[in-house]
Amino acid sequence: MRRRLHIRPQRVLKHLFLILVSFLSAFPFYWMLSSATNDTADIILGRVLPGRHLLVNWANLVSAGKIGTAFFNSVRNAVVLTALSLFISSMAGYGFVIFRDKWKNKVMGVLMLSMMIPPAATLIPMFRMFSQLGLINTLAGFMLPSIATVFLIFMFRQATQSFPYEIVQAARIDGLGEFNIFLRMFMPIMRPTYAAAAIVTFMNAWNSYLWPLVILQSPDQLTLPIYAGSFRGGYVLDYGLIMLVVTISTIPMLVIFFALQRSFVVGILGSVK
Template sequence: MVCAATNTSADVLRGRIIPGGNLLVNVKNLFAAQDIGTALGNSFKYSIVLTLISLVICSLAGYGFEIYHDKAKDAVMSVILLAMMVPFVATMIPLFQMFSKAGWLNSTIGFILPTISTPFLIMMFRQSARSFPHDIIEAARIDGLSEIRIFFQMFMPTMRSTYAAAMTITFMNAWNNYLWPKVIMTNAKSVTMPMVVANLTQGYVTDYGMLMLAVLICTLPTAIVFFCLQKSFAEGITGAVK
């Protein structure tokens, strides 16, 4: 991918795997063909907002399901987990109709609301909350801490690795999301990076050098996030608590 981004389209089609000298030309053509600055800004804005809100909501839900445990919550959790079996395409058209009537097309709310809370993240935080010492909660209650302060001041710092893993997964899914933004973002000013990459393959002729440069730009943010958080990601997935 990196080498192809520096070659011409003909070189890419010939299978050249060594760096070329066409990088600047590909950059010039890409920025002339697509509004990369707007797409990058939109992708970062949507992904960051979705990640932050999703972490708070899903961690609160997972914490509540485990710490305040009863049979009724188990039934609700089972229903939530059943939602993982419903494909998104089955709910996409009703969601679009609802959001269109609400006036949320081409908006951040329209992008983040369908995935602001996912069964997988709720289950992940619930499993992590099972390893959270209940003695700490009881001691904090005796010291006069409210339930919300126990969550923010004690649970969240203890579960840093779980939050890192959840943040990596959520950010990567939000950044790479293509189908829902394609449906809900009807304005050219609301385009995201995956939509830009898809747009470059349309038409009679595809410039593969320029296309691979766009793919490289689209890949870098998620790769950087993963490599920066890979240790915490591994710990969070395995349920490690320090």
């Protein structure tokens, strides 16, 4: 009892430090949200409290145009890419373990080398290749480079190693085909891994900037990050409107973050074990 009441200065310092770091981490979010409800004049005057200009900012944003297009495209791109990517990459991760042999291990080793290839280095050849194939301004052009990623394959490979092999054997005896075993046994059982993988993949697609900037140049293919970034130009920035765009593009991720924090963390940790 006495020990608990005894306040050690070391502990107080630790809490002060953590409170400071937490405040610095959270404040920019608060600033984003509260600025979305203020008009630019108030923001420039340093108004920290929420205001009443949300609807005005919204009206300005709507009249600036394209917010609907950008939101729709971002959702479409991220959803389709996530579905495809999870399917293709998990199939490979599963295949590398269930049908393991010497050659497949070698192939996996070669694939791992692709982690050393920075996207910035292949940007230009990819752009030229995709323009020759007519993939500029298409969903396929946006998605193709990220459908199969070593990160996801590795993550599913690790997960498959803890998948009980008896299930596969029993299903084979029951006469289920190999693909059906994957579809009807593996996929439902591994739902948590899929959830985690879906979150990282969705987040990466939702947030990606450089590749869409290069490949989705037409205004009707606009995505939220590109739209938000486009307000950067000009001498006088309409901060109220900018913060509203930034809020709109951040809220879906925040919702996922708070609703599924565990999967979020597992997704980020991914293949590391």
